[in-house]
Amino acid sequence: MHSIVKALQWVKGAGASEALQVARQFLLQQASGLSSPGSNDSKQSAVQVPVSVAMMSPQMLTPQQMQQILSPPQLQALLQQQQALMLQQLQEYYKKQQEQLHLQLLTQQQAGKQQPKEALGNKQLAFQQQLLQMQQLQQQHLLNLQRQGLVSLQPSQASGPLQTLPQAAVCPTDLPQLWKGEGAPGQPAEDSVKQEGLDLTGSATTATSFAAPPKVSPPLSHHTLPNGQPTVLTPRRDSSSHEETPGSHPLYGHGECKWPGCETLCEDLGQFIKHLNTEHALDDRSTAQCRVQMQVVQQLEIQLAKESERLQAMMAHLHMRPSEPKPFSQPVTVSAADSFPDGLVHPPTSAAAPVTPLRPPGLSSASLHSGGPARRRSSDKFCSPISSELAQNHEFYKNADVRPPFTYASLIRQAILETPDRQLTLNEIYNWFTRMFAYFRRNTATWKNAVRHNLSLHKCFVRVENVKGAVWTVDEREYQKRRPPKMTGSPTLVKNMISGLSYGALNASYQAALAESSFPLLNSPGMLNPGSASSLLPLSHDDVGASVEPLPSNGSSSPPRLSPPQYSHQVQVKEEPAEAEEDRRPGPALGPPNPSTAGPPEDRDLEEELPGEELS
DNA sequence: AACATATTAAACAGTG
């Protein structure tokens, strides 16, 4: 999954699915010939297309749909292409190997006729060893590909030794157990060696558990992923470990080995490499672990496919505009301009955008499940970059009934800061919520209460009396104080923090002081690239933290009108409270995406305004 | 385990 980011770079290619099919069939055939004595099974399974592939096939998703369906399909497309590439590589590689082996086998068999049995036995032994070696090489190759993020894993590892695993129950949560279980001596080493060797090739013959038709729930359906789980795959970890900068390694991060279940501390890369070569060499344990990882990835693929399908259905149900261009960075193009004048708009062509757009899908999978509490801090970590996050996934949240991964406080702040005057009435805040998030078009009672609660609770929200009522403003200092950032050195965290502060780029006079104009590049796609970000960042982690702390000192940090301590009387409150201008406006008749389906008795807000501007 | 924070629910008061 973490390969997605990388894969985005070469996503534009076409015809990958065909290549994928061909490649897969090739592998299947090969596999059946190599290791599967029963040709029946192999043929059967060869006909059946693993669900993840089927989901990605053009029959299921038209190009238009692919574009429309926001992120999950995008991920699918990526995975698809990854698979295609990988399979092609493997195809060539394996083909060579097998030709060689077959040749050798033939010669050996011929020789065997003329030789004593013992000699034949020896030769066969040697051959077996070579076969084993080849298989290991194959596996290592796969592993390498996976390390490089090129492989999302093909659905061909399901059989063989993997059956010894809690296969159907593999989910990220199980990882630790899996790693320990698999890597542990519980599985006889020799056995696993034998099997795993055949696994790569032979498993394709019996990928039964993944051969279910697309419409059928995959095996893991009965144990949905925990809500927060997708975060395992979030860019945070990916970006840090995935980018292959010269001084880094995908399996090395934060001073420790990222090999599943390892976490050995390594002071530097050299030490880590040494550790990697010694502890995670190509042995049965490592390969077994690799296998498990493959299966995990595969399960995630299936899960992704499921969620994508669900999303499609949801969007179809909501009558989402099919033609809406949803390339790989979220659409922000037109609509973001109006809602996010912060210049954080990232053109869809941006090759660096991949980092964040990953969130919506992940979130969607999390939130969609959650009738209940599926929010919380998981999002909070990322709540600071809300503006950029929101800008990029603007359309997504607007249209998909997905709970935004931001805290109420973040959202309220965002709503307020988006306005020129940086002040909103309660009702305007409500409206912003409903306007910006499909999710908040429902459950109005709860979240409105929560909004009010947050406004009252947090000191960062300052109520300012007006002639006709009151407006709410944000005391940025308080807001920043509220959550002192813990910069652990994680580039992603730093990036998030910065991008959060980057909102200042938009409200120049006000927040620029806060965020210090040091984040101009936040608007550039480059910042999304962890590698380039780290190199370009003018601020160290400490600086970022400092930008939060030193607030009291800089009088310039707060604009005159918003000087938090006393500005409650200085704020130039709008003369005409919002209700006149935008609020109550029945407005641009922005009916909900599908008014007819808006079953629940929604508040009046709901029908008031909805994403209409963008929908036109 | 303790603590901090977020979410949700609810009670209550003030106001138009």
Added chain:
DNA sequence: TCACTGTTTAATATGT
């Protein structure tokens, strides 16, 4: 009286 706004408390969940 009612709806809205705003404050406050409490329970719960989650992350550090």
